[in-house]
Amino acid sequence: MSWTAAGGVGHPAPGGFPHDALFHDSLDQLVATAAPFLRAGLDAGEAAVVATSASTATALREALGDDPRLVVVDRHDAYRPRTPAAIIAFRKLAEEQRATGVPRVRVLGEVDHGPSERNWLEWERYESVINEALRGWDLWGVCAFDSQRLPESVLASAAHTHAHVVTPQARTPNARFARPAGYLRSLPVPDEPLEATPPRFTADAVSDFVGLRHAVAAELAGLTAPADVVEDFLLAVDEMTSNAVRHGVPPVSLRLWTAPDRLVCTIADGGPGWDDPFAGYGPAHGDDLSRGGMGLWLARQLCDHVDISGGAHHPGDGGVRVRLTTLLR
Known part of the structure; x- marks a missing residue:
């Protein structure tokens, strides 16, 4: 009996966001677990979507008899390099599929976690965040x-960010699952070696947005970097500086570093910060964009890494600090 044929926990009701982990040590084991999951969805009139490597997608197509209803998407289109964009992509996918009348969308996903611990951390955050964001x-x-x-x-x-684990035989509650808010607060803020070096540019007691933008733009103007990448980074700096001045506690300061492979900027203020580990993974006021609250959300989409320290996140640090990092690929 496959895990999708089991009653009770094997069939979560539509609504919410069941989020399961499939640990495997071979492609055959992956297919033996995932193919029945996708087939059961198709048989129930649901949509079945695969966002995996090409080899996994090919094996699943073969296992499902090349069913034309199976939707295969390029995983790099689904799992964008910046995790808030991946959330947007899956919400859009859900909207598109549900517009066809299906009651639910089943997704088999396989993230490319990237080459470094810094990349891994972003996807670890993502896996926890989507328990709420989706x-x-x-x-x-x-x-x-x-x-x-x-x-x-x-x-x-992965064991901490998925409430259930699936195998070819069963779908079972995961005792290692950690509630997202607490888990996100427990994740470290990675060190940035550039911060141990003299900044390229410093501004203290910031109040003049226009002057600051011109000054930071001037520092970035001579870099060998794509103009659109620099412009996105500059916009993120603007948004975070504006947030700090409008909502933080003076003084607001800015530090900028540049290196051949990345741009780094920290914006700090003396405020207590906020205790929302999901901040910036969607607009602060949901679909009502007229109410603002998009600064951190935009920054997370414009930069490769956004790290928050101090305030309620790390009370001992004093004040709140947002660090923006953009890689120069």
């Missing part, structure tokens, strides 16, 4: 993790 979108996600290939830290995080 709640109510009538998606059922099963995330595949290769236990032979992925780093141990990624596998450990």
Whole structure:
């Protein structure tokens, strides 16, 4: 009996966001677990979507008899390089599929976690955030993790960010699952070696937005970097500086570093910050964009890494600090 044929926990009701982990040590094991999940969805009139590597997608197509109803999307289109964009992509996918009348969308996902610990951390955050960010979108996600290939830290995080684990035989509650808010607060803020060096540009007691933008733009003007990348970074700096001045506690300061491979800027103020670990993974006021609250959300889409420290996140640090990092690919 396959896990999708089991009653009770094997069939979460539509609504919410069931988010399961599939740990496997071979492509055959992955297919043996995922194919029945996708087939059961198609048989129930749901949409079945695969966002995986090409080899996994090919194997699943073969297992499902090349069913034309199976939707295969390029995983790099689904899992964008910046995680808030991935959330937007899956919400859009849900809207598009539900517009056809299906009651729910089943997704088999396989993230490319990237080459470094810094990349891994972004996806570890993402896997926890989507437990809340995709709640109510009538998606059922099963995330595949290769236990032979992925780093141990990624596998450990996967165990903390998925409420259920699936195998070819069963879907069972995961005792290692950590509530998203607490888990996100526990994740470290990575060190940035550039911060131990003299900044390229410094501004203290910031109040003049226009003058500051011109000054930062002047520092970035001579860099060998794509103009659109620099402009996005500059816009993120603007947004975070504006947030600090409008909502933080003076003084507001800015530090800028540049290196051949990345741009780094920190904006700090003396305020207590906020205790919302989901901040910036969607507009602060939902779909009502007229109310503002988009600064951190935009920054997370414009930069490769956005790290928040101090305030309620790390009370001992004094004040709040937002660090923006853009890679010069």
